[in-house]
Amino acid sequence: MTNLFPDDASLILPAPAKLNLFLHILGRRADGYHNLQTIFQFLDYSDQLAFNCRKDGEIKLHTIFENVPHNDNLIVKAANLLKNYTSSPLGADIWIDKKLPMGGGIGGGSSNAATTLLALNQLWQLNLDLITLAKLALQLGADVPVFVQGKAAFAEGVGEQLTPITPPELWFLVAIPKVAISTATVFNDPLLPRNTAAITYQQVLATEGQNDCQAIVLNHYPAVQDAFLIMNKLAPTKLTGTGACLFASFTTEQQALAAQRQLIDKIDCFIAQGINFSPLHQKLNLSY
Numbered sequence: 001m002t003n004l005f006p007d008d009a010s011l012i013l014p015a016p017a018k019l020n021l022f023l024h025i026l027g028r029r030a031d032g033y034h035n036l037q038t039i040f041q042f043l044d045y046s047d048q049l050a051f052n053c054r055k056d057g058e059i060k061l062h063t064i065f066e067n068v069p070h071n072d073n074l075i076v077k078a079a080n081l082l083k084n085y086t087s088s089p090l091g092a093d094i095w096i097d098k099k100l101p102m103g104g105g106i107g108g109g110s111s112n113a114a115t116t117l118l119a120l121n122q123l124w125q126l127n128l129d130l131i132t133l134a135k136l137a138l139q140l141g142a143d144v145p146v147f148v149q150g151k152a153a154f155a156e157g158v159g160e161q162l163t164p165i166t167p168p169e170l171w172f173l174v175a176i177p178k179v180a181i182s183t184a185t186v187f188n189d190p191l192l193p194r195n196t197a198a199i200t201y202q203q204v205l206a207t208e209g210q211n212d213c214q215a216i217v218l219n220h221y222p223a224v225q226d227a228f229l230i231m232n233k234l235a236p237t238k239l240t241g242t243g244a245c246l247f248a249s250f251t252t253e254q255q256a257l258a259a260q261r262q263l264i265d266k267i268d269c270f271i272a273q274g275i276n277f278s279p280l281h282q283k284l285n286l287s288y
């Protein structure tokens, strides 16, 4: 394991990325949040977090994030939320090996938060079930519950009403344009389309779907537009979440690798397989 972690770490767990295979915006609620329909699928591509229990009750994230103050970090927020909810006297030392790009639309911060909730639930011997943890998770962000539940899902509401589904576990080429995009900024854009018709659960897997944020993001962020134009010549390409990452799907790893070879020196990208059961839940030996 990575030497970023102490040798005596009691728990080392992944925090996987997700893709939004499509993202439909149905409307805006009175509180400013948007009603969505989306498919979340996990990627076999993860940050790793290490945890040790502290008896003094302090929550300490040892890894420095340049642009995120300690107490604003979703890892620390998740730990404090769980501590307050359960009145646990315990604390934690936490380290992270960060691989997922921030502001990339692949859910890194949310996934880190979910992994922290599940890790401390175990280390602090709280025995909360996933439904309780997912309810708490929603306070941290709209897409934290799916990482807590651990199953690929058709999501509705603001992204928290989850119906597990099993889309094909394809191989993805994921491009990382060199820009971080704020989810709130995209959702506040007056030109964002907000009137896509709802589809039914029966239609989900037959729906190609689109990402309603894509046109706005391509317009506003030249780095995403440039990467899209290059990648879309190789294979049909889509934005995930509110960006900045773009993805194209392939039936085999070899096909994805062949496409990646054509992008070498042009776009920073990685290859990963879509997975319907989170690597976090697999590592914790939870059943599907």
Ligand SMILES: C[C@@](CO)(OP(=O)(O)O)[C@H](O)COP(=O)(O)OP(=O)(O)OC[C@H]1O[C@@H](n2ccc(N)nc2=O)[C@H](O)[C@@H]1O
Residues within 6 Å of the ligand: 020, 023, 032, 033, 034, 035, 036, 104, 105, 106, 107, 110, 140, 141, 142, 143, 144, 157, 158, 159, 183, 184, 187, 188, 240, 241, 242, 243
């Ligand atoms: C919309 C998605 C699709 O996966 O975007 P990405 O962040 O992944 O790109 C996510 O659900 C985001 O989830 P998350 O990143 O947890 O969002 P939050 O922190 O709850 O919200 C950030 C901001 O996005 C806007 N927001 C978010 C979700 C939603 N259904 N409607 C919204 O309008 C709100 O302005 C909110 O202030």
Ligand SMILES: Nc1ncnc2c1ncn2[C@@H]1O[C@H](COP(=O)(O)OP(=O)(O)O)[C@@H](O)[C@H]1O
Residues within 6 Å of the ligand: 067, 068, 072, 073, 074, 075, 100, 101, 102, 103, 104, 105, 106, 107, 108, 109, 110, 112, 113, 180, 181, 183, 241, 242, 243, 244
């Ligand atoms: N542990 C964390 N990892 C990533 N981002 C974090 C974390 N904690 C707080 N953030 C904040 O959340 C923002 C969104 O991060 P991230 O989840 O990676 O992007 P996205 O929501 O686009 O998938 C970051 O720009 C950062 O300011």
